Amino acid sequence: MKQRVLASEANKHIGKTIKIAGWVRIRRDHGKLIFLDVRDRSGIIQVVVNPTVSEASYKAAQKLKPEYVVEIEGKVNERPGKAANTNLESGNVELEATDIKVIAKADTLPFDMGSDELNLELPTLLDHRALTLRHPKIQAIFKVQAVIIDAFREYLKGEGFMEFQAPSIAPAVAEGGAEVFEVSYFDHKAYLTQSPQLYKQIVMSAFERVFSVNKIFRAEPSVTTRHLAEVVSLDAEMAFIDSWEDVRDMAENTVRFILERVEKKCKKELSLFKTTLPVMIDKTPSISLSQAQEKIFKHFKRDVRGQKDLNPEDEREICEIIKEESGSDFVFIYGYHTRNKPFYVYPNPKNPEFNEGMDLLCRGLEWLSGGRRINDYNQLMEHVKLWKMDPAKISMFLEAFRFGVPPEGGFAFGAERMTMQILSLSNVREASIFPRDMERVDEKFSAKQ
Amino acid sequence: MKQRVLASEANKHIGKTIKIAGWVRIRRDHGKLIFLDVRDRSGIIQVVVNPTVSEASYKAAQKLKPEYVVEIEGKVNERPGKAANTNLESGNVELEATDIKVIAKADTLPFDMGSDELNLELPTLLDHRALTLRHPKIQAIFKVQAVIIDAFREYLKGEGFMEFQAPSIAPAVAEGGAEVFEVSYFDHKAYLTQSPQLYKQIVMSAFERVFSVNKIFRAEPSVTTRHLAEVVSLDAEMAFIDSWEDVRDMAENTVRFILERVEKKCKKELSLFKTTLPVMIDKTPSISLSQAQEKIFKHFKRDVRGQKDLNPEDEREICEIIKEESGSDFVFIYGYHTRNKPFYVYPNPKNPEFNEGMDLLCRGLEWLSGGRRINDYNQLMEHVKLWKMDPAKISMFLEAFRFGVPPEGGFAFGAERMTMQILSLSNVREASIFPRDMERVDEKFSAKQ
Numbered sequence: 001m002k003q004r005v006l007a008s009e010a011n012k013h014i015g016k017t018i019k020i021a022g023w024v025r026i027r028r029d030h031g032k033l034i035f036l037d038v039r040d041r042s043g044i045i046q047v048v049v050n051p052t053v054s055e056a057s058y059k060a061a062q063k064l065k066p067e068y069v070v071e072i073e074g075k076v077n078e079r080p081g082k083a084a085n086t087n088l089e090s091g092n093v094e095l096e097a098t099d100i101k102v103i104a105k106a107d108t109l110p111f112d113m114g115s116d117e118l119n120l121e122l123p124t125l126l127d128h129r130a131l132t133l134r135h136p137k138i139q140a141i142f143k144v145q146a147v148i149i150d151a152f153r154e155y156l157k158g159e160g161f162m163e164f165q166a167p168s169i170a171p172a173v174a175e176g177g178a179e180v181f182e183v184s185y186f187d188h189k190a191y192l193t194q195s196p197q198l199y200k201q202i203v204m205s206a207f208e209r210v211f212s213v214n215k216i217f218r219a220e221p222s223v224t225t226r227h228l229a230e231v232v233s234l235d236a237e238m239a240f241i242d243s244w245e246d247v248r249d250m251a252e253n254t255v256r257f258i259l260e261r262v263e264k265k266c267k268k269e270l271s272l273f274k275t276t277l278p279v280m281i282d283k284t285p286s287i288s289l290s291q292a293q294e295k296i297f298k299h300f301k302r303d304v305r306g307q308k309d310l311n312p313e314d315e316r317e318i319c320e321i322i323k324e325e326s327g328s329d330f331v332f333i334y335g336y337h338t339r340n341k342p343f344y345v346y347p348n349p350k351n352p353e354f355n356e357g358m359d360l361l362c363r364g365l366e367w368l369s370g371g372r373r374i375n376d377y378n379q380l381m382e383h384v385k386l387w388k389m390d391p392a393k394i395s396m397f398l399e400a401f402r403f404g405v406p407p408e409g410g411f412a413f414g415a416e417r418m419t420m421q422i423l424s425l426s427n428v429r430e431a432s433i434f435p436r437d438m439e440r441v442d443e444k445f446s447a448k449q
Numbered sequence: 450m451k452q453r454v455l456a457s458e459a460n461k462h463i464g465k466t467i468k469i470a471g472w473v474r475i476r477r478d479h480g481k482l483i484f485l486d487v488r489d490r491s492g493i494i495q496v497v498v499n500p501t502v503s504e505a506s507y508k509a510a511q512k513l514k515p516e517y518v519v520e521i522e523g524k525v526n527e528r529p530g531k532a533a534n535t536n537l538e539s540g541n542v543e544l545e546a547t548d549i550k551v552i553a554k555a556d557t558l559p560f561d562m563g564s565d566e567l568n569l570e571l572p573t574l575l576d577h578r579a580l581t582l583r584h585p586k587i588q589a590i591f592k593v594q595a596v597i598i599d600a601f602r603e604y605l606k607g608e609g610f611m612e613f614q615a616p617s618i619a620p621a622v623a624e625g626g627a628e629v630f631e632v633s634y635f636d637h638k639a640y641l642t643q644s645p646q647l648y649k650q651i652v653m654s655a656f657e658r659v660f661s662v663n664k665i666f667r668a669e670p671s672v673t674t675r676h677l678a679e680v681v682s683l684d685a686e687m688a689f690i691d692s693w694e695d696v697r698d699m700a701e702n703t704v705r706f707i708l709e710r711v712e713k714k715c716k717k718e719l720s721l722f723k724t725t726l727p728v729m730i731d732k733t734p735s736i737s738l739s740q741a742q743e744k745i746f747k748h749f750k751r752d753v754r755g756q757k758d759l760n761p762e763d764e765r766e767i768c769e770i771i772k773e774e775s776g777s778d779f780v781f782i783y784g785y786h787t788r789n790k791p792f793y794v795y796p797n798p799k800n801p802e803f804n805e806g807m808d809l810l811c812r813g814l815e816w817l818s819g820g821r822r823i824n825d826y827n828q829l830m831e832h833v834k835l836w837k838m839d840p841a842k843i844s845m846f847l848e849a850f851r852f853g854v855p856p857e858g859g860f861a862f863g864a865e866r867m868t869m870q871i872l873s874l875s876n877v878r879e880a881s882i883f884p885r886d887m888e889r890v891d892e893k894f895s896a897k898q
Contacts, residue, residue: 214664
């Protein structure tokens with residue numbers, strides 16, 4: 001649109017006449033004046049409509065309803081200090097309307113969209129996704145998510161990682177049988193990928209350092225606040241490591257970079273959620289599973305020593321302890337039980353019962369998983385047997401390792417879950433623009449029957 | 450790996466001892482000397498192994514085979530002008546080995562990987578994807594593809610577009626019935642998305658300018674050199690346009706930016722393919738479908754006037770004509786028959802039989818499609834009826850337009866096809882890292898039976 005000025009740029013034109021375009025967010029009639037909040041992609045600007053300035057504009061404004069699309073010409077006036085709204089992009093100015101054109105009308109909204117909070121139950125929020133995406137607080141979620149994903153890519157590109165496109169359709173179920181979606185694939189069966197793990201290891205074996213932003217699909221028949229059927233997975237894999245700590249450090253630096261970028265680029269969005277970013281100290285503490293269990297025992301007198309994994313309560317408690325000890329909201333846990341984890345995870349050579357896999361926890365929740373992988377073909381084949389894998393189903397993966405692969409490892413995390421955790425959302429569905437779960441793909445299934 | 454120097458950086462260390470690590474690409478025994486080409490993620494460096502310098506290294510080198518992973522210490526020597534290899538990253542230096550360690554061994558290769566060209570039939574190339582991905586010319590394809598995708602994102606971010614994650618699972622088949630993959634989705638049926646079109650229009654209706662890099666799935670039961678079952682789609686959509694030409698110009702500028710980035714960042718890769726980038730002149734010519742048909746008639750005496758679309762021969766010929774007329778390898782074709790295109794394409798208000806959709810052709814092939822869309826709810830509903838769509842299946846999409854959407858449009862193209870066309874590959878499967886088609890998901894189906 002020619003000569004249109006964005007809301008966020010209006011304060012660069014004080015005293016001048018400009019044209020804005022956007023959606024009417026709120027109309028407030030104040031005696032002789034009408035105030036409009038107009039939203040565009042950059043933010044919100046206040047428009048004041050004064051009949052003594054433009055009678056025609058006043059008449060037009062009287063008919064405006066929420067979500068009407070308008071084009072408004074007017075003069076940019078500074079707002080006196082007290083009247084300035086620091087929550088708006090151009091909060092120190094307002095537009096005095098001289099011409100208002102309606103570009104598109106809107107039906108009456110099914111609920112109020114004009115408050116700071118969109119007080120809807122989750123099903124309603126999602127049933128009306130096309131509309132609720134227009135609320136500034138909902139928009140903030142996906143702006144933050146875009147920054148998270150972009151920062152992930154930016155950091156790894158800077159570290160010499162190459163982006164690749166992991167496939168979504170897989171020929172067979174390599175790991176975990178039940179929780180996979182089957183696809184009618186021409187005359188065959190195929191499956192949606194649960195993880196790009198084996199593919200990223202293949203691509204790593206050729207390109208050394210690779211990352212991927214891709215979909216993964218989980219058919220877990222459970223409805224929790226933390227699970228989605230379709231997830232945006234951020235995956236990285238790197239060769240020529242000296243030890244699993246190289247992978248851990250790369251993961252830590254990636255998360256650190258993401259947090260820095262979110263802090264820098266999403267001030268407004270974070271403030272809407274009244275949330276502060278978790279503290280990542282200079283060197284995030286790393287402790288083994290058994291050390292974590294000892295700490296929990298000492299501190300909370302709860303004995304989980306010898307358990308094969310941390311349960312949610314353990315995760316909360318260990319994060320609490322580490323926060324107290326070091327000030328860090330993050331902690332790496334490594335040294336899980338080898339037989340409790342996938343076949344490709346590297347066993348600790350000194351104590352092969354435990355492996356060199358790791359998780360990054362923050363404020364009681366898992367943010368990221370990864371670790372060193374087996375790179376030696378013979379060792380890999382031993383694990384394939386022990387784990388009772390069918391080598392035919394992973395033959396392309398195994399071929400990569402038949403032809404020389406250096407020590408390597410990688411990590412992965414879900415974009416929605418990280419978005420949820422950064423913004424302290426209560427349900428991961430809020431962090432997925434079109435969430436898919438057992439009960440819903442766009443509409444709830446029950447609504448269709 | 451500590452203190453490792455990448456092949457491409459070796460020439461910054463002339464006269465010094467460094468450590469490199471990578472894969473043995475070629476071993477050449479020349480009398481008393483052994484030469485190695487060692488490949489890492491940055492490129493290839495030549496190593497010379499001289500028994501008078503290091504007897505142990507010489508013995509180790511004698512046992513090296515292609516794709517062994519090695520760590521080599523040695524002194525960086527300048528190669529005399531004549532001996533320099535300008536095709537290598539560090540072609541003006543070589544490493545004189547003082548220590549060679551084998552990190553991982555490799556089986557004997559099933560075919561020669563040491564030539565500049567990997568002379569394999571496509572099925573063999575894909576059957577051994579894990580291995581063939583290590584060939585420099587195959588790697589070049591995916592490096593170029595990563596640059597294309599990244600440039601797409603970079604350009605649009607600069608223009609105020611927000612990235613969003615389009616879903617892969619859809620609840621119903623909105624357009625074109627037969628060519629869609631069905632998914633067993635818990636107790637329901639769902640489908641893989643053929644296009645994010647309706648989702649990107651929904652997201653545009655909230656965020657104005659959006660783009661997405663996402664998978665689309667096509668179950669076309671045909672095996673051609675130009676079709677894949679799983680495609681990386683680059684999609685953009687923008688609101689507040691004045692006319693379809695705004696969309697066209699954004700598409701042109703996006704492609705121009707991508708070409709510039711590929712030219713700048715992929716010199717080495719382009720040279721491997723002995724290809725030159727297509728010429729995009731200052732303003733790419735735009736002609737209507739009927740003008741194109743007239744030109745073909747005039748120039749080639751072939752009468753396709755009145756046909757509803759361009760066929761492949763027409764596309765080749767119109768590109769030839771435009772090239773001759775203007776020097777441009779690109780041409781936009783607009784003004785297709787309204788009823789021949791999807792329901793959401795905007796009809797020309799002066800002549801509604803023709804629409805404001807467009808294609809960008811280059812060197813005889815379609816690169817990109819897009820155009821203006823209908824933004825008025827009532828007009829959209831008329832088309833829904835005329836096209837015999839089921840409104841219930843697109844209710845979320847329709848809701849977006851019930852609540853006010855400005856004039857808008859967008860465009861999309863496939864990353865693999867653009868990669869193929871830029872590198873003049875003969876088959877789009879070469880441009881997909883793990884291509885899926887009717888006959889293959891990783892392995893050929895016939896191989897499994």
